[in-house]
Amino acid sequence: MRLFQIEEPEGGPADPELPGVAIGIDLGGAEAELAFSVGGNAVVLTDRSGFEQTLSVPDPAAPRAQWQELFEGVRLRAERALARPVDFAVVVVAAADAATSAKLRDAAAAAALTILRIVAKGELPLDASAALTAAMLAEDLAPRPK
Numbered sequence: 001m002r003l004f005q006i007e008e009p010e011g012g013p014a015d016p017e018l019p020g021v022a023i024g025i026d027l028g029g030a031e032a033e034l035a036f037s038v039g040g041n042a043v044v045l046t047d048r049s050g051f052e053q054t055l056s057v058p059d060p061a062a063p064r065a066q067w068q069e070l071f072e073g074v075r076l077r078a079e080r081a082l083a084r085p086v087d088f089a090v091v092v093v094a095a096a097d098a099a100t101s102a103k104l105r106d107a108a109a110a111a112a113l114t115i116l117r118i119v120a121k122g123e124l125p126l127d128a129s130a131a132l133t134a135a136m137l138a139e140d141l142a143p144r145p146k
Helices: 064-082 098-110 130-141
Strands: 021-026 033-038 041-045 086-093 114-120
Touching (some): 033 130, 064 086
């Protein structure tokens, strides 16, 4: 019997001390849409077959707990799709005001997700996908390993 040693590309597993990746989240519709970008190439993140979950966007006046539950689901979907930790996000909302932004940041923090920026949908080009644009912005704003 022969044994084979299989190694990860580029060596061993990533350093657990490094920050997780950043994603883009579109909260401008009835359901949240997530995306991830590498080198300016963004893709929408979906659930694997058999692990589908609905990420319904709460009403802006909903309590923080509902927003936290949404961010926990967002993080779970992204981490399953990427097979790596997710720590940061750029969020697109239909309209941004100070109270809603504070509630979103607080709920995201409770779900162990740091919001790098909140963008109103009206600030984006009309023909752009909000989630993909947010993912590219998140890639640019994410902390870099030292």
